[in-house]
Amino acid sequence: MGNVCCRDDSRQQRGYLLNIIVDEIDTSPNPEASKPPESKVLLSEQVSNKAGIEENSAQIENNKCAYSEVHQEPEQQQQQAVVLKEEQYKNSNILQSQKITTEKIKAEIMKSSQEVDSKSKKRIKLGFDIFVKQKEGSIGQHYNFGKVLGQGAFGKVWKVTHKTTGLIRAIKQIKKSSIIKEEEERLFSEMNILKNLDHPHIVKLFELYQDENNYYLVTEYLSGGELFDRIKKMSSFSESIAADYIRQILLATLHCHEQNIVHRDLKPENIIFISEDPQSQLKVIDFGTSRKFDHQKAMSKRLGTPYYIAPEVLGHSYTEKCDIWSCGVILYILLCGYPPFVGKTENQILEKVKLGKFTFDPDDWDTVSKEAKDFITKLLRMDANQRLSAKQALEDPWLVKYTPSTQINKKVLNNLRQFQAETILKQALMSYMVTQMSTQKEIQDLQKEFQRLDVNNDGFLSKDELLKGYLQIQTDNKLVEDEVERILEMIDINRSGQIDFSEFCMAAMNQEKLLSVQRVEQAFKIFDQNGDGFISKKELEAIMGDLGDDVWNQILTDCDNNGDGQISYEEFVKMLKNKKL
Template sequence: MSSPGPEGKFKREGFVISSSGPLTKYYDVEQRKLGQGTYGSVSKAVNKSTGALRAVKQISKSQVKNIERFRQEIAIMKQLDHPNIIKLFETFEDHKNIYLVLELCTGGELFDRIIEEGYFTEKNAAVLMKQILAAVYYLHSHKIVHRDLKPENFLFLNKTPDSPLKIIDFGLAARFESGQVMTTKAGTPYYVAPQVLQGKYDYACDTWSAGVIMYILLCGYPPFHGDTDAEILQKVKAGKFKFNEADWKNVSGEAKDLIRKLLTFNPKDRYTAEQALNHPWVQHLAQASDAPISRSIVDNFRAFRAQSQLKKAALTVIAQQMSENEISTLKKIFMALDKNGDGSLTVQEIREGLTKAGLKDIPPDLEQLMKEVDSDGSGVIDYTEFLAATLDKKLYIQEDVCWAAFRVFDIDGNGKITAEELQHVLGMDSVKGAFDNTAIANIRDMIREVDRDGDGEIDFDEFMKMMRDRK
């Protein structure tokens, strides 16, 4: 999660481009719709320059009651960076619609898999719950509450049995402050927390919803049900549920214990996502798969540190746009290192991961190395920062991949990156919106390092040369 960092740090939100030009200039959009919602539709699209497959969510401005609320949803999505949260790549806007270009998930909704399977084994349920809880822990630690967690809002990336899960739809998400009481009634009958119905609640409403999902995963039906919404809501308000002996006799005591702790009526006593991730049921049944953690991680960090500031930014853009297939090994390593599951790595976690992998001599400058990889200055290494520092060069020196990154920096699309454009994309303007002198000097240095013809701007050939050079 980014905030204006110290000198030389950049904010990643700027890497999600907002264009006012036509979507069709950059994407071929399939006519057949993948889905239809209240405000618009979702279609499959292909990026014309890279061939990357994406989902495009088209939202009709006339259908959206509160356009500012919708822009807030986009602002939240731009900041999210977690393996179990859908990625927003860019947005387009014309006079009629807003288009969100998102990660394409082809595995269907968790809801549909529940219908197909009836219910899940404890092992499979634990693997799913670990992903759900990790994403919720990440959101809460970044002061964001989702407020509409339900199986329809989780998509599988693909059709494989072990496909990762992704939270989608941040239409009801909100930022919060510690101790803040929320009053907006939001959510869906089966999954909503009792306090939301009372109109006085906090972020703990999400862990209640996670508890309802866990209950359903293990038996196939919700803990609070009725024939009408009013009946369901009455049951939710009372907050009393039971484990029907016939359906629950083969479910472990540990599983029931975690459900009770998540469906605790008083939010102050309810388990947090962090506590739930550390519960024995999740810890025992959802162990991370073995990932090839090796010394090369540190070597990659070191090589990344030696890169120019602009190349680091470009690698971050590229990492953000890579498909899961291209980064699957790196993702496994990241998740194996991320001990507490919050979607970011501390020095301690990396040190422990390397030790566990049998490396005797942990480099003494590990902390310093991590500071260099931490491009947004948040004090930890976020998912995309880790990918950027460990990407295989063969992936990022391809011309189409670099062109997609170049486009992020070339805001007006004239084939040149100017100082103003860089400053804007990297979020290195000062708080007041004015360009401060340190930032200007920084940007000029970044351009000078790459600008071979000395015209004060960077064209694509210069950009490509930077990407192919060792530094």
């Protein structure tokens, strides 16, 4: 799974790119390849070289899937009476205007400790990834299929609507008969990698279905188009905009590298804007060429795209820093409009990459700062050992100069403090609502707050980072440490010792909004799969995986008030409403 997508005849109509099957081509000269001149050529005048490279592979038909329709995220329906209205803390907005009082914190810590001590609850890991799994059966039971956004030899890409929530998503339909076993293995490899990546700048995978004839990959629908298209339109960008874009790409890259995942095909075509808004954030897509790596063992398989591939990849021995080289090429293009390594044929481009020599033509670079050019040089060092890491790149003076404000939003910190989800089922439900039922707008509103707290840029919030955040609004170190310990215990539902992005969103989002009557009703309908008005153990396991009798019995103890061995809608609502649960 990876770079090949279905492409419409009109390149201008590409609104969004979902890449599924890897485009692997030979690195030998290709007479049919596009032939940019030796000298600089604006990308707006070039034909993009979409070919992915893999040793000893034949060129596969380019089937990029072009999304021609621009989607406007539907307006959130008017929020109805909220589930937590009566039990919500009275002072939910207090931190907007004043500091947390020592008395309030002490009281809450003591109250929380008493509640935990009074119930010896069983704790289980409830990561966001438990909801992303392969499912069998008719996908049409869950989604209304809309317009075909693109198609090719391997299948179609559809714009779809989730029947229960009304959320818009994208589905790549892949014909089983059209893919070989190796490509099928890549499909599952990409799913397993993507399901474990939880980051604001990485495309979100929701689920994978299969029936007798097809696989269906369900992802979020990104409607803002490729970075490549904006480069063609703009030719080049100001330093501040270029810094903002490359910083988002590097944040996604660092998150991958911290989990020993290398992308191996970073390029403007694999970077998509969430919406058409000029201020829209970016997301990295297409993990078909990605893999887990071992720091003690170099990788050797030649994968990538000619303009962006690192020289050491062509030499069969490379590390995750091949991604940093690609980031350097992307930044070079953002600031001048053309790549640093060009040639009339694909082979000539690769020869230039092997040499690694590039220049900053004064005609195009005189207005660009020395700091920006120095940064590019450090990203494009031939010796990968001397090349910056993703972490070092994010700390470079040029990039730091354009880093957004780190002023913490007190209201968000207050929401984290007030978050309550003592029962297993409530934790699971709130995690599900955030990861599977929230709109892009709701999540995007919290994204910047998460990144302000994430001081080391790794995509997780550690205990130390939370301490630094809370010490901005409370000076009592011991009190803040106790409070952060309590917050971690409550919010870290996958028991990783830190808070990931989805866990942060679950707790930081306004709870009245998250637990609206409408969303609670929708969640119950999703879990109540046979529609009989009750949630059984089997139905819960269909979404959460095997629970075991001990966990199910704990859930029944928490929620099953009438002892009938299942959960009614009334019990479901009461469990979510009652903060003591």
